[in-house]
Amino acid sequence: MxxxxxxxxxxxxxxxxxxxxSLLVVSTLELFFVPTVVILFGFGASAxxxxxxxxxxxxxxxxxxxxxxxxxxxxxxWLGIKDLLVELVGLQRLLWLARPRELGQDRDGSGQFRRLLxxxxxxxxxxxAVEVRCPSTGQKYLLRVPPSVQSCHEAVAxxxxxxxxxxxxxxxx
Amino acid sequence: MHYRQGDLLFISMPLWPEDAxxxxxxxxxxxxxxxxxxLLEAPGELYLSQGELIxxxxxxxxxxxxxxxxxxxxxxxxxxxxxxxxxxxxxxxxAFRRVVD
Numbered sequence: 001m002x003x004x005x006x007x008x009x010x011x012x013x014x015x016x017x018x019x020x021x022s023l024l025v026v027s028t029l030e031l032f033f034v035p036t037v038v039i040l041f042g043f044g045a046s047a048x049x050x051x052x053x054x055x056x057x058x059x060x061x062x063x064x065x066x067x068x069x070x071x072x073x074x075x076x077x078w079l080g081i082k083d084l085l086v087e088l089v090g091l092q093r094l095l096w097l098a099r100p101r102e103l104g105q106d107r108d109g110s111g112q113f114r115r116l117l118x119x120x121x122x123x124x125x126x127x128x129a130v131e132v133r134c135p136s137t138g139q140k141y142l143l144r145v146p147p148s149v150q151s152c153h154e155a156v157a158x159x160x161x162x163x164x165x166x167x168x169x170x171x172x173x
Numbered sequence: 174m175h176y177r178q179g180d181l182l183f184i185s186m187p188l189w190p191e192d193a194x195x196x197x198x199x200x201x202x203x204x205x206x207x208x209x210x211x212l213l214e215a216p217g218e219l220y221l222s223q224g225e226l227i228x229x230x231x232x233x234x235x236x237x238x239x240x241x242x243x244x245x246x247x248x249x250x251x252x253x254x255x256x257x258x259x260x261x262x263x264x265x266x267x268a269f270r271r272v273v274d
Contacts, residue, residue, distance in 0.1 A: 125261055128259075134179065134240075134241070135242070136179075136240055136241040136242045137240050137241070143256070143258050144258045144259045144260075145258075145259050146259050146261075158259075159256045159257055159258065160177075160182045160254050160256055160257075161254060161257070162182075162254075167175075168175075169175050169176055169177040169182070170174050170175065170176055171176045171177070171244060172176070172177045172178075173177070173178050173179070173241045173242035173243075173244055
């Protein structure tokens with residue numbers, strides 16, 4: 001219900017006369033939507049709300065793309081649009097707002113902790129990513145990988161176009 | 174053998190290709206922040222062969238980056254592989270996109 005209400009609001013927003021006013025409405029949606037979802041998660045919201053949060057974020061990203069004339073969004077099929085919107089939202093934000101499933105964890109050659117995460121979009125291809133930490137800066141990164149990847153090691157190997165049995169850096173920094 | 178610095182992987186090569194073209198600068202990869210580059214220090218030499226960056230060094234190959242620990246690779250020939258991310262809808266775009274750190 002909330003999702004369809006969001007679509008209606010979005011259409012109304014799109015019909016607004018002034019682009020700056022439309023972007024203000026989208027920003028307001030994001031401003032109130034984000035804290036609401038965070039508060040709900042703080043009280044142990046169910047996994048279904050996580051999916052709702054994901055779709056809500058995609059909707060606001062869709063509106064923003066439309067209002068800033070990112071025409072590529074409108075040229076693809078719906079699944080292509082969803083994937084592009086996941087890029088627009090960003091995996092870091094997805095991690096913060098829509099709770100992923102942890103599929104596995106390990107440590108890399110330099111002892112840094114890694115996690116394999118997945119956001120299940122039900123009818124669509126899951127978003128699977130490996131969270132890695134740079135041994136030099138300590139900064140965490142999320143790298144999207146194919147849903148066929150089964151482990152953190154295999155995920156990082158894939159990002160470097162290598163098979164998991166071959167990937168074994170002698171030094172990492 | 175291979176070595177990793179941030180989003181770049183360096184894989185040793187047994188043979189040096191004949192079509193390698195010397196590059197004017199020893200920049201192995203650009204970072205997301207301005208001025209943050211993976212640099213191959215002298216006496217290392219950077220080349221391009223069939224769309225891939227490769228390099229060789231007569232002594233230890235030193236690779237620096239402002240945010241990463243300096244790597245010192247044994248003398249030899251290496252291929253540079255840039256890290257990528259998955260993009261499920263190839264269509265008009267590549268099936269993966271490059272990572273910059």
